[in-house]
Amino acid sequence: MSGLTQLTKSLGRTVGGARWLSPLVLLAVLEAGSRAGLIPERTLAAPSKVLATLWSMIVSGELADNLWVSSLRIIAGLVIGVSVGVVLALVAGLSRQGEVAVDPIMQIKRTIPTLALTPLFIVWFGIGETPKIALIAFASIFPVYLNLYSGIRGVDLRLLEGARSLGLSRAAQVWHVILPGALPSLLVGLRYSLSISVLVLVVAEQINASAGLGYLINNARDFMRTDIILVCLMIYAGLGLAADGLVRAIERRALVWRPELVPA
Amino acid sequence: MDARLNEFTVPQFTAVAAPPPPGEAVVSLRDFTRRFGENTIISGLDLEIGAGEFVVLLGRSGSGKTTLLRTLAGLDPVEGQDVTVPSSRAVVFQDARLLPWKKVWRNVALGLKGADSRDAAQDALQEVGLGHRLEAWPLTLSGGEAQRVALARALVREPQLLLLDEPFAALDALTRLRMHELVLSLWRRHRPAVMMVTHDVDEAIALADRVILLDGGRIVAQERITAARGAERAGIAAPLRQRLLSALGGVVEERPADVVALHAGARP
Numbered sequence: 001m002s003g004l005t006q007l008t009k010s011l012g013r014t015v016g017g018a019r020w021l022s023p024l025v026l027l028a029v030l031e032a033g034s035r036a037g038l039i040p041e042r043t044l045a046a047p048s049k050v051l052a053t054l055w056s057m058i059v060s061g062e063l064a065d066n067l068w069v070s071s072l073r074i075i076a077g078l079v080i081g082v083s084v085g086v087v088l089a090l091v092a093g094l095s096r097q098g099e100v101a102v103d104p105i106m107q108i109k110r111t112i113p114t115l116a117l118t119p120l121f122i123v124w125f126g127i128g129e130t131p132k133i134a135l136i137a138f139a140s141i142f143p144v145y146l147n148l149y150s151g152i153r154g155v156d157l158r159l160l161e162g163a164r165s166l167g168l169s170r171a172a173q174v175w176h177v178i179l180p181g182a183l184p185s186l187l188v189g190l191r192y193s194l195s196i197s198v199l200v201l202v203v204a205e206q207i208n209a210s211a212g213l214g215y216l217i218n219n220a221r222d223f224m225r226t227d228i229i230l231v232c233l234m235i236y237a238g239l240g241l242a243a244d245g246l247v248r249a250i251e252r253r254a255l256v257w258r259p260e261l262v263p264a
Numbered sequence: 265m266d267a268r269l270n271e272f273t274v275p276q277f278t279a280v281a282a283p284p285p286p287g288e289a290v291v292s293l294r295d296f297t298r299r300f301g302e303n304t305i306i307s308g309l310d311l312e313i314g315a316g317e318f319v320v321l322l323g324r325s326g327s328g329k330t331t332l333l334r335t336l337a338g339l340d341p342v343e344g345q346d347v348t349v350p351s352s353r354a355v356v357f358q359d360a361r362l363l364p365w366k367k368v369w370r371n372v373a374l375g376l377k378g379a380d381s382r383d384a385a386q387d388a389l390q391e392v393g394l395g396h397r398l399e400a401w402p403l404t405l406s407g408g409e410a411q412r413v414a415l416a417r418a419l420v421r422e423p424q425l426l427l428l429d430e431p432f433a434a435l436d437a438l439t440r441l442r443m444h445e446l447v448l449s450l451w452r453r454h455r456p457a458v459m460m461v462t463h464d465v466d467e468a469i470a471l472a473d474r475v476i477l478l479d480g481g482r483i484v485a486q487e488r489i490t491a492a493r494g495a496e497r498a499g500i501a502a503p504l505r506q507r508l509l510s511a512l513g514g515v516v517e518e519r520p521a522d523v524v525a526l527h528a529g530a531r532p
């Protein structure tokens with residue numbers, strides 16, 4: 001008797017504390033709704049159908065091909081945007097004249113929502129790969145710039161003075177003190193840039209693409225294939241998670257000296 | 265005992281004749297003045313420090329000790345005043361100021377040129393008793409260990425002038441006494457001129473060849489101590505301590521010079 005109560009109790013505790021439960025319940029409800037005909041497929045495909053579509057797209061290679069195209073756009077855009085952001089932040093962070101020249105422009109740029117530039121970029125760059133990459137690059141400049149710039153300016157002046165008192169040259173101070181000190185901020189900026197680049201990718205690929213995740217979604221929309229749309233949404237979410245994981249991995253390697261990461 | 269002391273207490277607001285330092289002077293300031301805006305922090309200060317001399321700069325908080333030390337360190341502009349300091353200097357601050365992203369030995373080797381910089385850093389760390397922490401991250405060190413690394417980092421450069429700004433103020437009493445021994449033994453081996461800032465009278469008496477008392481940006485008293493460090497010095501400590509405290513304008517309380525005596529007991 002008491003054994004049974006305990007079992008129910010412990011079961012209740014496990015289930016009660018489980019954060020994965022409510023999403024599963026939601027999926028079950030959706031599945032049941034679809035099967036019962038309450039949710040038409042053109043509104044929302046059943047979870048089982050979405051999984052089946054995902055599987056067939058994996059097997060046919062359709063998913064990998066389009067994901068590859070989208071990834072190349074993100075990588076190209078990020079490489080350009082992050083490089084430009086880093087260079088501008090170094091210029092503005094390390095010299096007064098640089099700050100006067102660069103920072104006002106960057107603050108103006110910040111007030112313009114990148115996606116509002118889409119029409120202008122199409123006029124300038126046409127509808128090929130260039131405007132897509134340019135949009136991603138443009139959007140990813142600012143988070144890197146802002147964080148690295150404030151990271152450089154926020155470097156502990158006492159450490160800098162300590163290095164100066166040992167006779168280190170300005171270049172050596174930048175290399176040994178300022179840049180390592182600003183690295184954590186740079187990584188924060190990088191994380192923002194990565195997630196923004198996925199966001200911009202979604203919109204950029206609506207521009208007349210013939211391949212890529214956005215192309216898949218547009219096509220699916222025309223044929224009202226909600227299952228494919230949902231598969232693509234899952235992939236977008238996966239991209240965001242992967243980007244975050246990447247920066248975390250970099251942080252673990254680059255910031256081993258931090259107290260919370262140092263084994264006591 | 266008092267015969268061993270040359271007293272240089274002078275009334276305030278007159279120029280202080282510095283006692284002749286042993287050997288040639290490595291530091292020399294003439295009529296040095298330092299202002300921050302309207303505030304004159306140091307005015308008309310004359311100072312000479314001889315090669316290998318251990319000078320302790322004593323003064324209450326805000327008396328301008330750090331300002332003077334920063335000038336000797338070359339960290340502040342001197343604006344064309346008559347200031348001579350050796351080119352090889354090293355500073356140990358109250359906070360160790362180690363770069364947290366560099367391992368201990370790389371902190372010590374910071375700015376050293378040449379392939380044997382690691383060996384030099386290792387030797388210096390062994391001298392301060394930290395030969396086993398070469399690869400440690402600075403944030404895992406205790407306060408005393410961090411200051412020892414800072415000492416090693418200063419000494420590995422074989423400076424002619426070693427500047428210490430209240431380096432042990434944040435350490436517990438016992439660790440502080442050990443650090444005194446360490447500083448003295450390093451000083452005897454490398455023989456830099458030392459200027460150490462402190463607000464602790466007993467620390468000054470235990471370590472110095474010469475104690476300089478700074479108040480309101482002026483040297484108000486100097487004491488040369490010729491008694492050997494340790495037991496011999498403990499004997500003269502009480503009257504000296506009283507004189508320094510009264511020159512500081514502090515309350516002179518009767519207290520056995522236990523700190524100095526303890527220090528003498530721990531003599532190598």
Ligand SMILES: Nc1ncnc2c1ncn2[C@@H]1O[C@H](COP(=O)(O)OP(=O)(O)O)[C@@H](O)[C@H]1O
Nearest residue numbers: 300303305323324325326327328329330331332
């Ligand atoms: N950078 C600065 N700007 C303005 N005032 C300063 C600056 N540095 C020190 N001071 C002033 O100089 C005085 C002496 O300071 P400091 O040399 O640090 O004293 P101490 O080290 O003896 O405690 C203090 O009144 C302090 O406020």
Ligand SMILES: [Mg+2]
Nearest residue numbers: 329330331429
């Ligand atoms: Mg001070």
